[in-house]
Amino acid sequence: MRKKLLYFGSLIAALSLMLSIVLPTASMAAAAQPYKWQNVKIEGGGGYIPGIVFNQTEKNLVYARTDMGGAYRSTDGGNTWTQLMNWVSYEDWELAGVDSLATDAADPNRLYLQCGLYTNSWGSRGAVLRSTDKGNTFQITELPFKVGGNMPGRNMGERLAIDPNKNSILFMGAREGQGLWKSSDYGATWTKVASFPNPGTYIQDPNDTNDYLNHYPGVVWVTFDKKSSTAGNATKTIYVGVADLKESIYRSNDGGNTWEAVPGQPTGMLPQHGKMSPKGILYVPYNNTQGPYDGSTGDVWKLETATGVWTRISPIPSTDTANCYFGYGGLAIDPQNPDIIMAASLSSWWPDGYIWRSKDGGNTWSPIWSMAGYPNRVNKYTLDISQAPWMDFGQLKSMPETSPKLGAMMASLEIDPFNSSRFMFGTGAGIWKCDNADKWDDGTMVIKVGSIGMEETSxxxxxxxxxxxxxxxxxxxxxxxxxxxxxxxxxxxxxxxxxxxxxxxxxxxxxxxxxxxxxxxxxxxxxxxxxxxxxxxxxxxxxxxxxxxxxxxxxxxxxxxxxxxxxxxxxxxxxxxxxxxxxxxxxxxxxxxxxxxxxxxxxxxxxxxxxxxxxxxxxxxxxxxxxxxxxxxxxxxxxxxxxxxxxxxxxxxxxxxxxxxxxxxxxxxxxxxxxxxxxxxxxxxxxxxxxxxxxxxxxxxxxxxxxxxxxxxxxxxxxxxxxxxxxxxxxxxxxxxxxxxxxxxxxxxxxxxxxxxxxxxxxxxxxxxxxxxAGTIPEIIVGDLNGDKSVDATDYALMKMYLLGAINDFPVENDIIAGDLNSDGVIDALDFSVFKRFLLGTVTKLPYSD
CATH class of the missing domain: 2.130.10.10 (YVTN repeat-like/Quinoprotein amine dehydrogenase)
Known part of the structure; x- marks a missing residue:
C-alpha cells in the first residue's frame, strides 16, 4: 500500500495525536518514554555533609560524601556539584549512605566509596564502589559486614585510604568489631588484616533501646606517611585510628604486617581524624564521644613522628573547663604552607560553631569570631546566603547568636591544595565555602553557600x-x-x-x-x-x-x-x-x-x-x-x-x-x-x-x-x-x-x-x-489505517504494530502525516524514517540531522 507523507499543521490539529512514547520491545513490556530529570532547586545541601575530600594532584577536583544522599563531585573547586548516585535503585537503597570516600592522587580518575546505611537491626548492606571515571560509573564489591553511613560516628574518618606510593593498595576501617581490611587490587577484593590488634571497644550506650547508640564505630581512619617509602613500593608507615578510650592510635612500620599502639598518645577521648603534614607531623582532633551531635569536651594534639613527642595544641584546651564545652571535629592542613592549619568545633551548638586558624602549626590560634563583651561578638567574616536564602530559617537571632549561624557538626574542614585562600567545611545543612581566607586577619572574609547542586533533603x-x-x-x-x-x-x-x-x-x-x-x-x-x-x-x-x-x-x-x-x-x-x-x-x-x-x-x-x-x-x-x-x-x-x-x-x-x-x-x-x-x-x-x-x-x-x-x-x-x-x-x-x-x-x-x-x-x-x-514531541497525524472511515485508537495501535514489525503494511491506502523532522527543507520519505527511529529510541531529539 502507498504511504503519503504530508504536513498540514493546524488545519488538521483536531485529528492530531501526541505520540510521546518509545515503543515496547517484542516482548510487549510496558512502553517507555524518555524523560529529562533534574532537581527542584532547594540548594544549600539541606542535609549533613560529614566528609569533603580534595584530590591532591588534579586541580579543582573535589568530592563530598553525605550520610544518606549519595556522593557528589565538583570539577570547579567546589563552586558547583554533581550527584554521582542517582542510579541507586529502590532495592539497593542502602548504597546511598556513604561512610567513607577516597580519591586517588596517582590516578585522579579512580574513586572509591564505602557504602551502606546502617549497622543496626534495620541495616543489611556493606559494599565498596569502585570507579575509574571519577564516579560516572561504578563497579560494586560486596562486603561481608554492614556499613553505617547514617550511624553515629559517621563524622570520623576517612576510613578508606589509598596508598600514595602504590595505588593498587587500599586500607579500610570497619565498624562493629570487623577491624581493618586491605585490598591489593584496586578495591576489587578485600582481606581482613588479622594482625591488627584493636577493632575498637567504644560503645556510647550499650542499653539504648532505640538500637542506635549501642553500636561500635570501630576503626575510623587510616593515614599513610608517604615519605616512608618510594613511588611504586608499598608505603611502610601507616597510622590507624580506632574508637577506643584507651589506646586509639596504632602504627605499622612494615606496610601493615605488624602493629603497635603509638607510645605517649592521649587517652580518654576518641580521635576524629588523623591528618599527616608534609613536615611529618600527625594532627589529631579529639572528642569525648563519637559524635556527630554531641561531645562535651575535646582537644587537638600533634605528634612529631620523627621524635615521637605528643603536644596538646587545642585552641581551647579541655583543661579550660569554663570554656571548653565541646569536642573538636574538622582539621585542615595547607599543603602549600604546612604551618597553616585550621580546626573546627564538632559539638558547639550555642551560640555558634567555632573555627580557628593557626600560622605556626598550632602554637597560636586566631578564632573566626570572638566575644566583645557579652552578648556582643566580632566576626571576621560575612555570610552570603543569596543562593540559598532559606538558610536563615526565617529568623532574626539576637547576639551572641547570628542568623544564619556557621553551624554545628563540623566534621570536615578542608583547605584547597592548589589555592591556600580557599577552604570549605561541612555542617548539618550543607557546605560553606570561602575563597578569600587570605583576608582572615583583615576580618573581611566572605563565606558563602558551597552546596550549589547538592540536594540532600528527605x-x-x-x-x-x-x-x-x-x-x-x-x-x-x-x-x-x-x-x-x-x-x-x-x-x-x-x-x-x-x-x-x-x-x-x-x-x-x-x-x-x-x-x-x-x-x-x-x-x-x-x-x-x-x-x-x-x-x-x-x-x-x-x-x-x-x-x-x-x-x-x-x-x-x-x-x-x-x-x-x-x-x-x-x-x-x-x-x-x-x-x-x-x-x-x-x-x-x-x-x-x-x-x-x-x-x-x-x-x-x-x-x-x-x-x-x-x-x-x-x-x-x-x-x-x-x-x-x-x-x-x-x-x-x-x-x-x-x-x-x-x-x-x-x-x-x-x-x-x-x-x-x-x-x-x-x-x-x-x-x-x-x-x-x-x-x-x-x-x-x-x-x-x-x-x-x-x-x-x-x-x-x-x-x-x-x-x-x-x-x-x-x-x-x-x-x-x-x-x-x-x-x-x-x-x-x-x-x-x-x-x-x-x-x-x-x-x-x-x-x-x-x-x-x-x-x-x-x-x-x-x-x-x-x-x-525529553525533547519536543511533534504532532503526528495518523490517518484511517484500517478502512473503517474513522481515525481512532485502532489506527494508533496499527501504527505501533507496523513500527514494531508485527505487520508489514496497512489494510488500506493511508496518510502518515509528519513535519520536516530532519530540517532538510523538504517533507519526504526520509522524515518518516527519522520519525520511526525517534519512536524506537535510536534518535533522541527532533529536529534531527546526520
Whole structure:
C-alpha cells in the first residue's frame, strides 16, 4: 500500500495525536518514554555533609560524601556539584549512605566509596564502589559486614585510604568489631588484616533501646606517611585510628604486617581524624564521644613522628573547663604552607560553631569570631546566603547568636591544595565555602553557600495545587517550601509554627487558599508550639491552633492531616501509638476523637469534591466518613494488603469517591499491586497490570484525555520503575531509566496540575526530583489505517504494530502525516524514517540531522 507523507499543521490539529512514547520491545513490556530529570532547586545541601575530600594532584577536583544522599563531585573547586548516585535503585537503597570516600592522587580518575546505611537491626548492606571515571560509573564489591553511613560516628574518618606510593593498595576501617581490611587490587577484593590488634571497644550506650547508640564505630581512619617509602613500593608507615578510650592510635612500620599502639598518645577521648603534614607531623582532633551531635569536651594534639613527642595544641584546651564545652571535629592542613592549619568545633551548638586558624602549626590560634563583651561578638567574616536564602530559617537571632549561624557538626574542614585562600567545611545543612581566607586577619572574609547542586533533603510530602505555586513540599528537618520558581531556591516560609519536619501538607480543593500541615515538635525546647499549622493565604502566612489532640508526646508527632474540600473541617492522625485520630472544625483550637474504630496512626485523606467525605486506611482496613470526619464507617472492601502495608492512598481531584491505593511495604499475604475505588472506598479493584506500587499521584490530563494522568512508583510487567498512565490505569509508560532511580523514593510523588507529563518525586536524601518528557514531541497525524472511515485508537495501535514489525503494511491506502523532522527543507520519505527511529529510541531529539 502507498504511504503519503504530508504536513498540514493546524488545519488538521483536531485529528492530531501526541505520540510521546518509545515503543515496547517484542516482548510487549510496558512502553517507555524518555524523560529529562533534574532537581527542584532547594540548594544549600539541606542535609549533613560529614566528609569533603580534595584530590591532591588534579586541580579543582573535589568530592563530598553525605550520610544518606549519595556522593557528589565538583570539577570547579567546589563552586558547583554533581550527584554521582542517582542510579541507586529502590532495592539497593542502602548504597546511598556513604561512610567513607577516597580519591586517588596517582590516578585522579579512580574513586572509591564505602557504602551502606546502617549497622543496626534495620541495616543489611556493606559494599565498596569502585570507579575509574571519577564516579560516572561504578563497579560494586560486596562486603561481608554492614556499613553505617547514617550511624553515629559517621563524622570520623576517612576510613578508606589509598596508598600514595602504590595505588593498587587500599586500607579500610570497619565498624562493629570487623577491624581493618586491605585490598591489593584496586578495591576489587578485600582481606581482613588479622594482625591488627584493636577493632575498637567504644560503645556510647550499650542499653539504648532505640538500637542506635549501642553500636561500635570501630576503626575510623587510616593515614599513610608517604615519605616512608618510594613511588611504586608499598608505603611502610601507616597510622590507624580506632574508637577506643584507651589506646586509639596504632602504627605499622612494615606496610601493615605488624602493629603497635603509638607510645605517649592521649587517652580518654576518641580521635576524629588523623591528618599527616608534609613536615611529618600527625594532627589529631579529639572528642569525648563519637559524635556527630554531641561531645562535651575535646582537644587537638600533634605528634612529631620523627621524635615521637605528643603536644596538646587545642585552641581551647579541655583543661579550660569554663570554656571548653565541646569536642573538636574538622582539621585542615595547607599543603602549600604546612604551618597553616585550621580546626573546627564538632559539638558547639550555642551560640555558634567555632573555627580557628593557626600560622605556626598550632602554637597560636586566631578564632573566626570572638566575644566583645557579652552578648556582643566580632566576626571576621560575612555570610552570603543569596543562593540559598532559606538558610536563615526565617529568623532574626539576637547576639551572641547570628542568623544564619556557621553551624554545628563540623566534621570536615578542608583547605584547597592548589589555592591556600580557599577552604570549605561541612555542617548539618550543607557546605560553606570561602575563597578569600587570605583576608582572615583583615576580618573581611566572605563565606558563602558551597552546596550549589547538592540536594540532600528527605522529602515527606508533595502537593501540586491548581493555582499559586507549582509545588509545595514538606521536608525532613528543614520544614519545606512554596516553590513558585522551580529553578531557584526560596526563602524559608514555614516559620510559625516551626514544625521542623512537615510530614504532611494538604489544601482544600474547592477553596485553595486554605492549607494545613502537620509535623514534629520538641516541646522541651518549644513548649508553646503545637504540631499543626493553618493558612488562609495559600501557604504564604501560617498560624497554629490553640491546642492539639490530648496525650501528644513531648517530642515528635508527625502523621497525616487532611482538609475537606471546602476548608471547613480538618482530620489529623498523629503518628503516635496512643493518640487517636481527631477532627477539628475551628482550625485546631479544639480537637475531638473521631468515632467508628479508625485505628491510631492511620493515614487520612479527603475527598477532592465532596466536603463531607474523608477517608482513612491502615493495614488492609479502609474507612470512610460522610459527616466531615466526625464518624467513620469501616469499608466492606476485602483482599487489601494487611500487615506491613504503608498505605499510600489519594483521592483524585475533580472526581467524587475516586481513590487509588498504593499499598507499598511487605506483607504476609504477598499482596501488593495497585488498587482503585470509584465508590468512595466501599469497594476496591486490583489492577491486573501492576505487580507492586509504593506511591501514587495525579497530574494534568494528557491532550485529548479527561482523566488525570496517574503516576506511580512500582513494578509493571515485572520491571521496577516510575510509571505514568494517561488512560486511568489501562496502560502504563515507564518514564525513568537506569541512570535515574533515586534510591528509596517511596515517601510521595505527584504530577503537576498545570503541566502535562511533569512529575515530582520525593526522595529520601536526593531531594525533589522533577521529570518531564525529553525533547519536543511533534504532532503526528495518523490517518484511517484500517478502512473503517474513522481515525481512532485502532489506527494508533496499527501504527505501533507496523513500527514494531508485527505487520508489514496497512489494510488500506493511508496518510502518515509528519513535519520536516530532519530540517532538510523538504517533507519526504526520509522524515518518516527519522520519525520511526525517534519512536524506537535510536534518535533522541527532533529536529534531527546526520
Amino acid at each position: 522529602v515527606l510530602s508533595l502537593v501540586s495545587p491548581p493555582t499559586g505555586p507549582n509545588l509545595v513540599s514538606g521536608l525532613g528537618d528543614i520544614a519545606g517550601f512554596l516553590h513558585t520558581d522551580l529553578t531557584k531556591a526560596h526563602p524559608w516560609i514555614f516559620v510559625q509554627p516551626n514544625l521542623t519536619s512537615n510530614h504532611c501538607i494538604d489544601y482544600a480543593e474547592n477553596n485553595p487558599q486554605f492549607w494545613v500541615r502537620c509535623g514534629d515538635v520538641d516541646k522541651q525546647w518549644n513548649p508553646n508550639t503545637n504540631r499543626t499549622g493553618f493558612s488562609y493565604s495559600a501557604g504564604e502566612n501560617w498560624f497554629q491552633g490553640n491546642s492539639e489532640p490530648n496525650g501528644m508526646p513531648m517530642t515528635g508527632g508527625g502523621g497525616t492531616i487532611a482538609a475537606n474540600a471546602d476548608g471547613t473541617a480538618v482530620v489529623y492522625a498523629p503518628a503516635v501509638d496512643y493518640v487517636p485520630v481527631c477532627y477539628s472544625t475551628d482550625n485546631g483550637n479544639t480537637w475531638t476523637p473521631v468515632t467508628g474504630g479508625v485505628p491510631n496512626k492511620a493515614k487520612v485523606r479527603s475527598d477532592r469534591v465532596n466536603p463531607n467525605k474523608f477517608y482513612a486506611y491502615k493495614d488492609g482496613e479502609f474507612y470512610y466518613s460522610t459527616d466531615k470526619g466526625k464518624s467513620f464507617t469501616k469499608s466492606a472492601a476485602a483482599g487489601l494488603p494487611k500487615k506491613g502495608s504503608t498505605g499510600n492512598f489519594k483521592a483524585v481531584f475533580g472526581r467524587e469517591g475516586d481513590i487509588w491505593l498504593a499499598p507499598g511495604g511487605d506483607n504476609t499475604e504477598g499482596i501488593n499491586g495497585l488498587w482503585h475505588s470509584t465508590d468512595g472506598g466501599k469497594s476496591f479493584t486490583k489492577l491486573s497490570n501492576v505487580q507492586k506500587s509504593e506511591t501514587v499521584g495525579f497530574g494534568m490530563a494528557a491532550p485529548g484525555q479527561s482523566y488525570p494522568a496517574i503516576y506511580i512508583q512500582g513494578v509493571v510487567d515485572n520491571v521496577r520503575g516510575f510509571y505514568r498512565s494517561d488512560d486511568a490505569g489501562a496502560t502504563w509508560v515507564k518514564i525513568n531509566d537506569a541512570a535515574n532511580q533515586f534510591g528509596n523514593a517511596n515517601a510521595d510523588l505527584t504530577g503537576d496540575r498545570r503541566v502535562y507529563g511533569r512529575v515530582y518525586i520525593g526522595t529520601n536524601g536526593f531531594g525533589i526530583k522533577m521529570g518531564e518528557p
